[in-house]
Amino acid sequence: MRQNYAFLDENSKKEIRRKTLKAIAIPGYQVPFASRELPIARGWGTGGLQLTLSLAGQSDTVKVIDQGSDESVNAVNIRKLIQDTTGVPDTIHTDAATLIQSRHRIPEVPLKPYQILVLQVPMPEPLRPVEPQERVTKMLHADKEYSGAWLRLFEQIMNYDSITEDADYPVLVEGRYVMAPSPIPRFDNPKMDNNDGLILLGAGREKKICALPPYTKVKSLAFEDYPFEVESFDDVICRQSGLTGVYMDELIDEETGETYYQTNDTSYMQEAMNREGSVK
Amino acid sequence: MSTHDNIALSVRGAGKFYGDRCNYCRNENNPLNNNICPYCRTVFAVDDVSFDLYKGEILGIVGESGSGKSTLMKMLYFDQERSAGEYYITGYAEGVPNVFTLSSQHRREIQNEILGMVYQNPVYGLKMDFSSMSNIAEKLIAAGSRNVGEMTAAGDHFLDKVNIPLDRKFEPPENFSGGMQQRVQIAKALSNYPPILLLDEVTTGLDVSVQADVLELIKEIQRELGISMIVVSHDLAIIRMLCDRTMVMLNGSVAEAGITDQILEDPKHHYTQQLVYSIL
Incomplete structure (x- = not known):
């Protein structure tokens, strides 16, 4: 049986692109989307993969990395799936790619204005560790009530005298939404601030899309006397x-x-x- | 709008209804079956309650189970939406807006900065698995503090005030006895010096000596900080000890209100008479 271009049917891709546009319009806000079934299990990068599949056009060049590596099994398989279903060329060179799907890293080479970085997100809700109910976290976001996110960092300072969050360190986007940046190391957090490219974050299992348009203000949460520090x-x-x-x-x-x-x-x-x- | 300089908050015609209300029960003159409409079965949990709370006073609310005391408190703290009525807080925007009708963002601001709430069950007021210090910091973070040193200093001060040994300040409340949990909750509610404190059955379920401790503490705090308080209780002894003025609720409405001594020594309403004589 012949597979549709980019695996997903056209309406699904259209839906994902529309939700992506909404996410871009509200930086840092988690837009719900209809996460589709894929040949890989949810929780293995399906959010990022759906974004990449919905965006890959014939003039694109794709790069896929997994924790910084182009050659891990996960990266290779996702890249193969994208290639088999779209036929777009691939590269390992960050500069040469137009579409970069990544798990848990932002490349060392700064993004260019023509590039889109797609991040795979396991847990898009920064308030989930303190509030289990989705209905409640939605209200907290609406009220800009983020004491829960700060409280987690405060509790770490109380227990260990420093913030121990090494990955998925929460950020405040444009002074409005607190966002979980996917488990990238703290080291990569400053790269998101005022960056030239577009960053999209997809959570397939949790069915959410988030976006950081180019030149968005992204600030890591920190206390006055315990400033944010990278490794x-x-x-x-x-x-x-x-x-x-x-x-x-x-x-x-x-x-x-x-x-x-x-x-x-x-x-x-x-x-x-x-x-x-x-x-x- | 509050006109009196000494008023901390005023409530006019507050109501909470469960049901759609029919033409019969919309007419205030028609009698209800207790607080339930005999035709449409609408429950009037709180019906047309009006009162003022003066600065620095303790107002008591008594009444039997199901008389609407706790519902009224939850409405005042915005835990529940009101169905009718007006609510003005002198400390917020000069007491001009009806705060019942504000956006949830503004109500959250009032909740965080002007009000303090102590629930009957500490589970609602505390995060049981976070350290006691973090629980107090949560209120301060919500009120805008971003300085760990200041917050721990305030935490030490208030935990000491409520007689929690400071070498246990990093322990989570789930390790504490009920009385200690209640005291941590009081420390949390006080931590940003809210001008108005709401106490809902704070001593119910505590043994008598701990009750005395907690009441002594409340009285002391009120003298020292001049905080206005509303105390809900069904224990007349507590009301007698704490409150300057008392409001007796029955079936969702105010049966009688006045100076505490007067209400307890010379009750006018037959329900109050019954209440007072059944205890003494």
């Missing part, structure tokens, strides 16, 4: 490439038992190594 990688050096100040994975050398660091964004690392022409 520092200034004093660690990537063992493969010699890069520093980028987001690193901490790994253990199985032979020597020694701890070493490696750049998490693999395509960025590869580009840097090719540019220098030297592999250490």
Whole structure:
């Protein structure tokens, strides 16, 4: 049987695009959408995949990453599905892509105005840990009552004397909506602020779409005396490439038992190594 | 609109109905079957209640179960929508708007900054699995504070005031006894010095010595901070000890109102007489 272009039927894609436009019109607001069945299970990136499928046109170039890697099983399979059903070219080079689907990272290369970054979101509701009812969280958003989100950070300071939220650190969008930015590391939070590209966030299981249009003010929640800080990688050096100040994975050398660091964004690392022409 | 300088809040014709009301019960002169319309079965949980609360006074509300005391309190704290009536708060916009009809965002603002509520059951007023300190901070965060140092200082001050040992301030209320939970709830309600405090059956279910502690605390706070309070109770001994003026409710309406001593020593309404003599 012949598959429809981009797997989903045209009306489903249209619906997703309309909801995306609404999300762009209200930055940081969670727009409900009719999440479709896909050949992968919900919770495995179906929100991001539906956004990508609804947006992929024939002139697009797609890049898919999973925690910074172009080559993990998840990234490869999602990329294959997109390619098999649309035939659009793929790339690992962030600059060359027009459509980037990502799980848990924003690439090190800043977004360009012609690019769309699609993030896969498991839990789009920043207030869910303090309020289980959707009906109530909707009212809290309407009232701009975000003490629950702050309370979580406060409780961490009480328990550990610092904010321990490492990923999915809540942000305030344009001074109005508090948004969960998907489990990107805190390190990536400042990249969302006033950025050149469009960022879309899709939660397939929770059936929500969120958007950050270009040049949106995105501020990480913080207290006056406990300011927001990103993880520092200034004093660690990537063992493969010699890069520093980028987001690193901490790994253990199985032979020597020694701890070493490696750049998490693999395509960025590869580009840097090719540019220098030297592999250490 | 409140005209008197010393008035903290005033309520006019407040009502809460469950049902559609028919032509018969819309006419105030027609008798109801207790507080239920004999034709359309509409329940008048609170019916045409008017009163003023003066600055720095404690107003008591007594009445049997189902007389509408708690419903009235919930309406005053915006936990329940009112069906009829007007409500003015001198501390909000000079007492000009009928705050019952404000948007939920504005009502939330009043709730966070002007009112404090202590529920009969601490489960409603506290987040049982967050530390006591965080529970107090929640109210301060909601009222706009973003400084951890200031909030912990206020938390220490109020927890000490309600006799919670400070070495237990990071424990969640679920570890505490009922009396301690109630005291944490009072500390939370007081933490941003609200000019009006609503207490709904705060000592019901506590043993007598703890009751005495909590009442002593309420009295002390009222003397020290000059907070206006509304105290709901069905225990006349508590009303006698705390309240300057008392309102007796029966079937959703006010049966009798006046100075506490007068009501208790010389009750006019037959229900009040019954109430007073059944206890003494």
